[in-house]
Amino acid sequence: MKATAEPAVEGFLAMLAAQRGAAANTLAAYRRDLAGAAEAIGPLERATTDQIAKLGTVWADLAPSSLSRKSSALRQFFGFMVDEGMRADDPSSALPRPRARRPLPRLLSHEQVAALFLTAESEAAGGEPEKRRMLALLELLYGSGLRATELVSLPLAAIPRDAPFLTIAGKGGVQRMVPISTRAIKALSDWLLARGKGGRFVFPSPRGGHLSRVRLFQLLRDLALRAGIDPVKVSPHVLRHAFATHLLEGGADLRVLQTLLGHADIATTQIYTHVDASRLVALVNQRHPLARS
Structure with a gap:
């Protein structure tokens, strides 16, 4: 028997469609990931940190890329609930993390x-x-x-x-x-x-x-x-x-880059932040307001 979607989940998906222009396939993928998590631990709207931690066992056999995608969906969902005042806490810190990072593509100098x-x-x-x-x-x-x-x-x-x-x-x-x-x-x-x-x-x-x-x-x-x-x-x-x-x-902004690349999720764009640490430090030192104090 198919479970009724939680109101918060529907609100989250509506936000993705309206504010981020997420495609139908992307919304369907988020819906599946959230529904799968709810099947495993119960309603997500009331999920506790201990319940979220149990997903590590449920998802133990997933590939790192699948684990990363599912965790990203829940992390964004709980962030949405906090932003909308639906929850005072964010239990996503208990989400399992991939065993390895997504490999970076080769880079030309x-x-x-x-x-x-x-x-x-x-x-x-x-x-x-x-x-x-x-x-x-x-x-x-x-x-x-x-x-x-x-x-x-x-x-x-x-x-x-x-x-x-x-x-x-x-x-x-x-x-x-x-x-x-x-x-x-x-x-x-x-x-x-x-x-x-x-x-x-x-x-x-x-x-x-x-x-x-x-x-x-x-x-x-x-x-x-x-x-x-x-x-x-x-x-x-x-x-x-x-x-x-x-x-x-x-010095391009990550959000601007997300738009240029056509990424529905900013998490996908973040793979490109592997620039030299020295450049990042120099950027903070030059551009941060406190650097001129």
Whole structure:
């Protein structure tokens, strides 16, 4: 018999949809995780710290990624209840923690990224359509942090006419506006001139449809080889990761980065905070109000 959803859970899910624009799939995942926890320990609205601690046993056989996701759902739920005045205490400190952190993607240095662009720009200057396409792909991967799927399936209708933004349909069909730089617009314009007419995708495939993710992966590794970089170190996700990490190093706000990357949950964005400790210390010393006292 299906249990009736708790009012606080429904309120929490409504908040995720309204304030964070969470997709239907994301909301369904939160609902399943919260319902599963309630089945194991009873109503979450009245759950005690001791009851929450029992989830460590219930979830003992889960993979670290699944454990982290479930714990994040409950942590956000209890934070919501406290913020809304539904509870005076937050029992989430008793939640089990993953045995290991989610592995970080490989990271390219600023020098390696510069080498990729130097090679791509030099080759594109020759005017060959495929080389112009490669530069446009690189600009959008590193300059805007697009996912591989978002990039290869980019429709012509998403290209801005008079505003420096792309309209991206991300995970779950959730749309977001992504800024693109002046140089990326130039690379896109050059590619569109070389591309010719026909098809509805920015990066069409010779066989119809759009460029595949596999082909994008191959193109990047070939470029890395020509730039003198180990091809194993380069992929679409590595460039997306470099985009995020290098923005944070430059002082970007984590919430802004969450929006740019299209993450429904800020916890997903926090993986990118592994910048040098020295930079973080310097940022606090330079920007904190007490630093000027």
